[in-house]
């Protein structure tokens with residue numbers, strides 16, 4: 001299914017090996033279209049779906065200049081986490097290049113969303129990317145309220161986020177299966193919660209759900225096409241709002257190229 005290859009001056013580009021001419025779809029927010037519960041990129045007539053956990057793995061490990069060759073539009077869900085992709089990347093090996101990564105720097109406090117779900121970007125004094133996420137599923141289910149904060153580095157991504165799986169409530173899982181979404185995932189592959197907790201499953205972290213929401217943000221923010229420097233506070237934010245923030249930052253943030261950073 002996967003093949004990783006490297007080419008200078010690319011960032012992350014999906015390549016559809018199964019279509020004539022092998023169309024290329026750069027992992028950039030400009031190519032993102034809104035689809036329910038998954039991230040889809042489209043360019044001309046080619047698309048790739050459910051790319052979020054692959055992007056999170058690549059961004060989390062600071063891998064760019066990478067072509068992701070795929071042979072169908074829907075990416076494998078695996079166990080709903082980024083760990084299988086992290087394993088594949090590490091197995092293929094990461095080549096350190098003699099160039100600095102481009103950065104997008106948050107210049108001022110920027111808030112998007114409404115009262116129920118929102119996301120706020122804040123400038124930072126030290127050059128870091130950190131996320132504080134507040135998850136609130138209300139009461140009467142096994143998820144409830146969880147808050148977590150993490151400075152995202154390749155090391156923390158691997159130890160704190162990569163294994164954290166997609167989760168949902170029982171009625172959401174039933175609905176998804178009815179819609180034929182997630183056709184490549186059986187119910188047993190998913191982390192599904194009823195009133196008491198995960199069904200036939202053991203949590204990898206007590207707060208695995210909120211950690212997965214942070215993993216999702218790392219994947220969504222990867223569509224900036226470069227590193228992001230800033231602190232983000234999110235309350236019940238999802239793929240759509242996260243991507244909107246990326247668009248706003250691309251328009252309003254400070255862009256510093258690798259060359260500029262090198263000569264600074």
Ligand SMILES: [Zn+2]
Nearest residue numbers: 052166212216
């Ligand atoms: Zn996810």
